[in-house]
Amino acid sequence: MTLTLLVQSIIAGLTNGFVYGLIGLGIAVVFRGSRIINAMQGDVALIGAVVAYIIGVSLGLPMFAGFLLGIVAGGLTGFLVDRFMIRPTAKRRGTEDSFLLVTLGGAFAVSATVLLYFGRDSYILPGVGGNTMVDVFDAAMRVHAIWLIAISTFVVFGLRWFYTKTTVGQAMLAASIDPEGATTLGINVSWMRALTFGLGGLVGGLAGVLVAPLINIQYEMGLLLTLKGFAAAILGGLTSPFGAIFGGVLLGLVEALAVVTISSGYKDVVSMTLLIAIMIVRPQGLFGSRGRLGG
Amino acid sequence: MRTIPAERIWLWSATALALVAWAVLPNFLGRGAIDILVFTGLYTIAGLGVSFLLGQCGIVSLAQSGFYGIGAYAAAYGTTTLGLPIPVCILAGILFSALIAAAVGTPVLRLSGHFLALATLALAIIAHVLFLEFEWLTGGTLGIGGIPRITLFGFSFSTPYRFYYLVWPCAFALILFYTLLLNSRTGIALRAMRDAPSAAAVAGIQVASLKVRIFVLSAAVGAFAGSLFAHYVSFISVDSFAIDRAIGFLLIAVLGGVRSIPGTIAGAFFVTAAPNYLSRLGDIHPILFAVALVVAVIFLPGGFGGLIASFWSRLATRGRASSKSRS
Amino acid sequence: MKTVLDVRAVSKSFGGLHVLKGVSFSVESGSVTGLIGPNGAGKSTLFNIISGFLAPTRGDIVFLGDVATGHDIGTRSRAGLQRTFQTPQVFRDLTVRENLVAGCHMRGRTGVLEAFFGLPAVRREMKQAQQLADLAIARFELEAWRDVPAGELPAGRQRLVELARAVVVEPKLLCLDEPSSGLSADEVRVLMATLRRLNREGMTILLVSHDMELMEVTDTIHALCFGEIIASGSLEVMRASPRVREAYLGT
Numbered sequence: 001m002t003l004t005l006l007v008q009s010i011i012a013g014l015t016n017g018f019v020y021g022l023i024g025l026g027i028a029v030v031f032r033g034s035r036i037i038n039a040m041q042g043d044v045a046l047i048g049a050v051v052a053y054i055i056g057v058s059l060g061l062p063m064f065a066g067f068l069l070g071i072v073a074g075g076l077t078g079f080l081v082d083r084f085m086i087r088p089t090a091k092r093r094g095t096e097d098s099f100l101l102v103t104l105g106g107a108f109a110v111s112a113t114v115l116l117y118f119g120r121d122s123y124i125l126p127g128v129g130g131n132t133m134v135d136v137f138d139a140a141m142r143v144h145a146i147w148l149i150a151i152s153t154f155v156v157f158g159l160r161w162f163y164t165k166t167t168v169g170q171a172m173l174a175a176s177i178d179p180e181g182a183t184t185l186g187i188n189v190s191w192m193r194a195l196t197f198g199l200g201g202l203v204g205g206l207a208g209v210l211v212a213p214l215i216n217i218q219y220e221m222g223l224l225l226t227l228k229g230f231a232a233a234i235l236g237g238l239t240s241p242f243g244a245i246f247g248g249v250l251l252g253l254v255e256a257l258a259v260v261t262i263s264s265g266y267k268d269v270v271s272m273t274l275l276i277a278i279m280i281v282r283p284q285g286l287f288g289s290r291g292r293l294g295g
Numbered sequence: 296m297r298t299i300p301a302e303r304i305w306l307w308s309a310t311a312l313a314l315v316a317w318a319v320l321p322n323f324l325g326r327g328a329i330d331i332l333v334f335t336g337l338y339t340i341a342g343l344g345v346s347f348l349l350g351q352c353g354i355v356s357l358a359q360s361g362f363y364g365i366g367a368y369a370a371a372y373g374t375t376t377l378g379l380p381i382p383v384c385i386l387a388g389i390l391f392s393a394l395i396a397a398a399v400g401t402p403v404l405r406l407s408g409h410f411l412a413l414a415t416l417a418l419a420i421i422a423h424v425l426f427l428e429f430e431w432l433t434g435g436t437l438g439i440g441g442i443p444r445i446t447l448f449g450f451s452f453s454t455p456y457r458f459y460y461l462v463w464p465c466a467f468a469l470i471l472f473y474t475l476l477l478n479s480r481t482g483i484a485l486r487a488m489r490d491a492p493s494a495a496a497v498a499g500i501q502v503a504s505l506k507v508r509i510f511v512l513s514a515a516v517g518a519f520a521g522s523l524f525a526h527y528v529s530f531i532s533v534d535s536f537a538i539d540r541a542i543g544f545l546l547i548a549v550l551g552g553v554r555s556i557p558g559t560i561a562g563a564f565f566v567t568a569a570p571n572y573l574s575r576l577g578d579i580h581p582i583l584f585a586v587a588l589v590v591a592v593i594f595l596p597g598g599f600g601g602l603i604a605s606f607w608s609r610l611a612t613r614g615r616a617s618s619k620s621r622s
Numbered sequence: 623m624k625t626v627l628d629v630r631a632v633s634k635s636f637g638g639l640h641v642l643k644g645v646s647f648s649v650e651s652g653s654v655t656g657l658i659g660p661n662g663a664g665k666s667t668l669f670n671i672i673s674g675f676l677a678p679t680r681g682d683i684v685f686l687g688d689v690a691t692g693h694d695i696g697t698r699s700r701a702g703l704q705r706t707f708q709t710p711q712v713f714r715d716l717t718v719r720e721n722l723v724a725g726c727h728m729r730g731r732t733g734v735l736e737a738f739f740g741l742p743a744v745r746r747e748m749k750q751a752q753q754l755a756d757l758a759i760a761r762f763e764l765e766a767w768r769d770v771p772a773g774e775l776p777a778g779r780q781r782l783v784e785l786a787r788a789v790v791v792e793p794k795l796l797c798l799d800e801p802s803s804g805l806s807a808d809e810v811r812v813l814m815a816t817l818r819r820l821n822r823e824g825m826t827i828l829l830v831s832h833d834m835e836l837m838e839v840t841d842t843i844h845a846l847c848f849g850e851i852i853a854s855g856s857l858e859v860m861r862a863s864p865r866v867r868e869a870y871l872g873t
Contacts, residue, residue, distance in 0.1 A: 037409045088593045096408040097355050098592050101549065105588035108542065112581035223538060227417060265428045272417040279410045280402050472738045479737035479744050480723060480730050480751055487713040487724040490773075493675070494711035496695040497704060498787065499728025508734040 017252020022207035023229025024244035033196030042225030043110035048208025074205015082197035127213030231275035237285025336462035338563035341520035342547030344513030350553030355412035361422030364536030366521025396514030438532025632681035659846035702794030714773025722755035725787035
């Protein structure tokens with residue numbers, strides 16, 4: 001294997017890794033604030049990407065507006081998911097399984113809607129800095145990928161600040177860790193959950209618009225993205241924003257390695273096997289100790 | 296004199312009536328409608344496994360499409376490429392499926408809740424990718440054609456009308472078997488395990504291994520359905536074993552009502568008939584289908600089976616009341 | 623007299639916290655042994671180690687002459703060790719009779735496949751299990767609740783169902799974890815009478831409780847405090863022991 005090929009595959013793995021990490025970030029945000037796995041996270045990203053495409057490409061408006069509205073659309077979706085799916089399920093004392101099934105159903109609804117309006121074709125969004133490449137050890141890297149990495153890092157730090165320094169962020173955490181205690185403190189728990197889903201949606205929308213220039217937007221992409229994002233999040237301990245990104249990068253690199261050593265067809269087999277293995281062997285993530293899942 | 300309870304009379308007469316209706320039904324239907332009923336039968340069989348796992352063990356399995364696929368490819372590859380007799384291929388598919396389920400289930404079933412559900416979804420994806428990649432065996436997207444029809448004593452189940460009378464007795468037999476299992480000591484142990492796992496362990500119920508056994512059984516039943524499917528359609532491709540099939544099987548369980556074994560038929564009928572009739576509305580049908588899943592999970596926790604059960608108990612109490620007034 | 627259970631120098635630490643520090647005692651066949659101690663003395667931990675829910679850090683559990691330390695819960699129950707829980711763990715959706723049928727699950731030999739195809743052996747075993755269950759139901763005077771889901775019974779009855787379920791397989795050692803908690807004074811009296819009767823019929827019982835009144839049914843008592851046995855003997859000895867009084871009353 002030449003050095004260039006290795007670097008090239010590492011770059012590909014790193015870029016994909018940040019994509020998975022961003023999806024995982026949204027899953028981690030939602031899980032941290034509600035103890036619910038949102039199986040729609042990948043499809044929220046799909047919505048963000050589709051909205052950005054409609055605004056920026058189909059309507060020919062400035063791409064920046066497309067990106068912005070894509071993110072907003074993601075946040076709005078998260079909010080609506082809570083209002084029309086999570087809240088009625090919670091009211092009927094749904095189990096862990098029913099929350100997952102409900103969001104899974106939502107994921108299919110999104111995917112089917114995109115299929116209806118966009119068909120089976122795949123679309124690609126122009127990225128930040130167009131298709132310009134930078135040279136890294138003779139291997140090419142897209143400027144957009146660098147933006148993706150920078151923005152993801154920024155979001156991770158932003159979220160850390162939000163959860164530790166702002167009253168709303170702390171109230172959101174309190175509402176999920178100890179709902180009854182939070183209620184006595186005057187925190188509106190169901191409103192906090194709505195905010196959590198909204199925030200998760202914003203992150204999902206952001207993931208969508210950032211990912212769309214790198215991978216094709218296609219109606220089926222959501223579910224696999226969700227699973228890989230989930231793998232990323234769980235590698236990082238399921239509640240940690242930093243951990244999700246780290247887990248994503250690790251997953252991306254493992255996949256890239258699999259592509260080089262086995263064949264690109266088995267990429268998803270490798271990542272799905274990794275997902276199952278992590279859940280069994282280290283459900284607390286790579287950094288966590290056992291029993292810290294709740295913290 | 297011992298009197299037969301009114302519910303029992305109701306149950307027997309209703310069953311007899313349903314059987315007669317079942318036997319004559321295809322004579323009043325067109326080929327398309329019978330085809331839907333055949334698929335209902337196939338999906339009932341595969342869905343039974345998923346439903347029992349969910350209802351009695353609390354295991355959400357999205358992996359059934361994989362086992363369905365294994366059964367189908369065993370039938371297809373065995374009969375066309377290897378030229379083996381049909382029963383041998385069906386049996387091989389069931390055994391292979393069971394082996395895979397045992398090997399995979401032992402570690403995976405240690406998970407619970409949403410971890411387990413996502414793990415089985417990951418399994419379904421792995422199975423789909425492998426079906427696609429093992430082209431020498433599965434034909435990939437091109438598929439395998441020319442799978443022979445099932446023949447029994449010189450009678451070929453070659454049309455939907457004929458296949459109807461093969462698939463449904465199989466489905467009824469499996470419903471009976473699962474009911475026997477549910478009412479056996481093993482069934483009681485399963486429900487005990489769901490209620491209080493530690494106390495079940497003290498009672499000597501081997502929780503982990505029992506779960507794996509039920510999972511293996513479910514996989515075997517799924518493979519059987521897959522084999523029948525392959526022989527019915529005679530051409531299969533990887534598209535038949537994708538994630539939407541896995542979701543479909545789970546939807547059968549959820550819609551049918553996990554506590555009701557015969558409810559699976561209602562769930563299977565919905566899953567096969569609804570897309571067919573909805574497709575007349577245009578391409579909107581997958582959306583409606585997904586919305587149905589959401590609505591069912593939220594508003595129908597007992598599924599159709601729960602609805603039927605509550606209707607049935609109302610009917611039975613009315614029957615009891617009227618028989619009392621007569622005596 | 624034969625030794626049923628031998629606890630040999632059992633220690634247990636959680637991280638740096640030493641909950642049990644070399645506890646040793648034994649339970650003789652046909653006896654009722656009590657284990658008392660204030661909250662946090664390590665009673666529950668010891669109990670969980672005996673029944674196989676926890677593994678000791680050091681030391682061994684010897685059951686009927688066999689070292690059982692590495693055995694799992696199921697192996698111990700098949701060997702004849704039954705336990706109940708501090709909060710009664712009945713199978714809530716199952717009827718009282720089904721609870722007891724589940725209780726003798728280990729007596730059955732048929733598996734999933736036999737049950738699936740409804741082989742005659744399965745039906746035979748079910749009949750046998752139901753007979754055992756009905757005997758226990760009569761013994762514990764639960765006839766009126768036979769077909770009622772156990773979760774619908776009041777707490778005192780649930781304890782009785784749990785006890786009946788543990789006894790239905792006639793264990794060699796019956797371990798009861800705080801059996802009187804949540805019971806009314808009347809119900810405690812019924813419980814004590816039941817335990818005395820079981821013991822008269824030959825049942826060996828190990829009783830963990832901080833309820834001194836209940837200890838009247840015991841022959842021998844071990845007092846546990848901060849992970850160590852500080853006194854052993856009859857109830858009178860316990861009541862007279864200054865160390866026990868100190869541990870209990872803090873004087």
